Amino acid sequence: MTPLERVVREEWGRLVALLLAQFRRLDLVEDALAEAVATAQARWTQESTPANPGGWLMTAARRRILDRLRAEAMAARKQPLLTVEAERRPKEGVMVDDGSVVDDDLLRLVLMCAHPSLSPESASALSLRLVMGISTADIARLFLVPEATMAARITRAKKKVVAAGIPFAIPGTDAIGERLDVVAHTAYLAFTAGYAPGSGPDLVRAELAGEAIRLARVTMGLRPSDTLAHLVVLTTLQHSRRDARVGPDGSLVLLADQDRALWHHDEVADALALLARLESRPEPTSPLARSYRLQALIAAEHASAPTAADTRWDHIADLYAVLERLSPSPAVRVARAVAVAEAEGPRAGLALLDGVEMAGHRLPAVRGELLARAGDTEAARESLAEAIGLCDNEIERRHMERRREELTG
Known part of the structure; x- marks a missing residue:
């Protein structure tokens, strides 16, 4: 991976948020950052890559935005006003219950995208593209729609943000409440994109998964909710296995074969403690919170088993059955089939896959x-x-190719 590819993948959301915090013009920010990346692609070489690639892109994009603002201001005969205001505008934060002030540019960007004027699907898709820098193709995979459909959806959402003048700000805690489910679903999808990338050379994008968990935790600090709390448990338990999922040679290591000494047991303990506190409360009423609770309980079954052989697959299969009744989907049915196969045998699992598309x-x-x-x-x-023909993730594809060769042998 080149330095430019790395900085675009790892810092895109931060750069968008920083520029948007300063200039408040989503149309200018995206165009300027894209132009800066194109310029970098033409100029950077292995010998002349800047020491701070993110800073270089930030500076280049900022100059382009200022040039555009000056041109617009000149046409409106207001040049000094716009550029000075863009450079002096202060950031805003929001005070939470403990008296502290949260001022997080990425959270501000997600909450802007989660504005009620956007549909939840458009809000999540726009956040994944702007905040997390996930490719449109991978977002389309997460939503199970064609890439062209997702590209059009994201474009319409951006235009709506600009046309409606949706503010780049952290709203008050009351207004945050109506956006919590959208933020939670966005964090869930972002974690999924990091935990199991749909394309590319990486089996795990740990920094993306970690950023999704951080986003959920920061939002929970603004407005505690069962939805976010169960999401934090679920994602933390899954993320705790990140170092064990990839072998020394970069190959995929299945759950049954993982070295559990490589799991982050401090994260497991924290997540299980939080889950225990949540289980002492009444069961949540929100369908999304209930869905995350069931998935968290499934993850806890895996995390609590001393060895793979100790996994209580019958309990996991039962939890998936409840989850499927609550949130039926092909993905849940496939996961349930895997659990049933472990508990009752492969034929029982295959029976659950009949007719699934x-x-x-x-x-x-x-x-x-x-x-x-x-x-x-x-x-x-x-x-x-x-x-194998459908898989765009290189490591997963190689794993399936090796498995197929074993069957041939």
Whole structure:
């Protein structure tokens, strides 16, 4: 990965937020940052990459925005007013219950995108693109829609933000309440994109997953909620396994084969303690909070098992059955089928996959593995071949290729 690719992937959201905090013009910020990246791509070489690539992009984009503002101001005969105001505008924060003030540019950007004038789907998609820098193709995979559909959705959302003059600000705690579910869902999707990237050379994007957890925690500090609390438990438990999921050679390590000594047990302990406190309260009424609670309980079953052999797959299968009744989806059915296969055998898992339709490689990959365990080698190889053709993540694809070769042997 080049320095430019790294800084775009890891710092895009921060750069957008910093520029938007200063200039309040989403249309100018995105265009200027894209132009700065294009210029960097043409100028940077292995020998002349700046020491601070993010700072270079920030400065280049800022100059472009100021040039554009001066041009607009000149046309309106207000040149000094706009540029000086952009440079002097202070940041705002919001006071929370303990008296502290939260002033977080990325959170401000997410809350802007979560404005009620945008649909929840558009709000989450726009946040993932602007804040997390996730590619439109990967966002489309998360929403299970074609890339062109997602690109159009994001473009419409950006235009609406600009046309409606939605403020780049952290609203008061009362107004935050109506945006919490959107922020939580955005953090959930961002974590998913980091935990299981849909494309590219990385099996895990730990920095993206970690930023999603931080976003959920900061928002929970503004306005505590069962939804965010259960999301923090769920994502922290899954994130705690990050170092064990990748082998020394960069290969995929399945959960059953992971070295549990590599799990971050301090994070596991913190998450389980929070879950215990939440379980002492009445069950949440929000469907989203209930969904995250069930997923957190599933993650806790894995985290609490001393070894893979101790995993209570029957409990996990039961939890997935409840989750499917609450939030039916092909993804939940596939996950339930895996748990049932572990608890009752591969044929029982395969029976749950009959008639399921789902975009992407996960369904044929799971079906291929269960067919292999059931002894139907030829059908397993065909299903894995289908999954390999649909998979855009290099490490997952290599793992399935090796598995298919094993079946051939």
